[in-house]
Amino acid sequence: MKNPVTSIKETSARYKTLDAQDKKRFWVDGILNNAIYIILVIFLIYTYTKNPLIVSPSAIVNLLTLVAANLPMALGIGGCIVLTGTDLSAGRIVGLTAGLSAALLQGASAANKYFENLGEPGIGMVLLVLLLVLVIGGLVGMVNGFFVARFQLHPFIVTLATQMIVYGACLIFYNSNGNNGQPISGLSQAFRNFVTGSILPKFGGLAIPNYVLYAIVVFIIMWFVWNKTTFGKNMFAVGSNPEAANVSGVNVFFTTMMVHTLAGVTYGYTGLIESARIASNVANTGTNYESDAIAACVIGGVSFVGGTGTVGGVLLGVVLLRIIYVCLQFLSVDQNLQYVIKGAIILLACSIDMRKYLTRK
Numbered sequence: 001m002k003n004p005v006t007s008i009k010e011t012s013a014r015y016k017t018l019d020a021q022d023k024k025r026f027w028v029d030g031i032l033n034n035a036i037y038i039i040l041v042i043f044l045i046y047t048y049t050k051n052p053l054i055v056s057p058s059a060i061v062n063l064l065t066l067v068a069a070n071l072p073m074a075l076g077i078g079g080c081i082v083l084t085g086t087d088l089s090a091g092r093i094v095g096l097t098a099g100l101s102a103a104l105l106q107g108a109s110a111a112n113k114y115f116e117n118l119g120e121p122g123i124g125m126v127l128l129v130l131l132l133v134l135v136i137g138g139l140v141g142m143v144n145g146f147f148v149a150r151f152q153l154h155p156f157i158v159t160l161a162t163q164m165i166v167y168g169a170c171l172i173f174y175n176s177n178g179n180n181g182q183p184i185s186g187l188s189q190a191f192r193n194f195v196t197g198s199i200l201p202k203f204g205g206l207a208i209p210n211y212v213l214y215a216i217v218v219f220i221i222m223w224f225v226w227n228k229t230t231f232g233k234n235m236f237a238v239g240s241n242p243e244a245a246n247v248s249g250v251n252v253f254f255t256t257m258m259v260h261t262l263a264g265v266t267y268g269y270t271g272l273i274e275s276a277r278i279a280s281n282v283a284n285t286g287t288n289y290e291s292d293a294i295a296a297c298v299i300g301g302v303s304f305v306g307g308t309g310t311v312g313g314v315l316l317g318v319v320l321l322r323i324i325y326v327c328l329q330f331l332s333v334d335q336n337l338q339y340v341i342k343g344a345i346i347l348l349a350c351s352i353d354m355r356k357y358l359t360r361k
Helices: 004-016 020-033 035-050 057-082 090-104 123-151 155-175 189-196 210-228 230-240 242-247 252-278 289-299 311-330 335-360
Strands: none
Touching: 020 035, 035 311, 035 335, 057 090, 057 210, 057 230, 057 252, 057 289, 057 311, 090 123, 090 155, 090 252, 090 289, 123 155, 123 189, 123 252, 189 210, 189 252, 210 230, 210 252, 210 311, 230 242, 230 252, 242 252, 289 311, 289 335, 311 335
16 A cells, blocks of 8 residues: 555645646546545534534544444455445344344343253353354355356345345244244343453543454454455455456456355354344344445445455445434434435445546546
8 A cells, every 4th residue: 555645745746747727627526536525524513513522532432332333344345345246135144143143142031032941151152152153144145155256146136135035034033932023132241241341441431342342353354354365466356357367367256255255254243243232133133234334335435346445445434424423313313314314425425436437447
């Protein structure tokens, strides 16, 4: 990645060589290409003038936890978008793994216990369930990747199908074993301590949950995978031009399948975290989570034209998107209207992304 200071110097030097007309176009393009960031800054300033509590310690900690909860899933979908695809099954995989995690990690005295013969789970059981949901998420992701790579099906169609399949499995799960669709709650203390407990220093007297630390670890792992491994290089090569990548010796089939598998693993992890974070899990847990993740990726510069994106950009996109949602809450915007605004943000981000692509082309 190029040094930001060097990039600024190069841009400044190039700007000085432009004539008046090109300089005007330079500024217009700069404003249009970064319109969403400019709008976000203005929106944040406006929110602060209406409600200064937006920068209070409690609001900052809340933002931090929201980012930590959503980042892993966005990083998973980001890889799919790098391949010019997407993943509509992500939210349902989160819902299924969240429900399974909750059922397996209920306390011994929980009401409406799903597995009656299970005792009080300890930390060993928590880690075992973590491994289980990672495998389940990875398997669904592998199925997605297999059909995309083997049969050249569009990821939209494949993941739409698996979305329905996983949701159906989730409904069956919640209605089986005498549960009759009831929420699964009463989680064990060990599970809650593992996810929502705190070993991190407090901020403004407020505890920062452990899953913030886990999100940092996931971010570092994904940064390493994207930037320092042959797999990461192959992912971007396939996303840029699969035919050229194949000629260059890249195993396009394997790379495509593994990108989707890795994405599924992040969804399984997110499911376990959500299970403890929301405490009371229902069949609709995870609904539309993928739309927020996709929007965050596009805002962060992961392009649908393929082969473009960074882990840091995904993080930036998640942060900016969560700032918007927090601001909407502080402004007491109607919940129904928030869906309209979210949709507009996705449309604007995709439009800006396509404009950048057409300009380069």
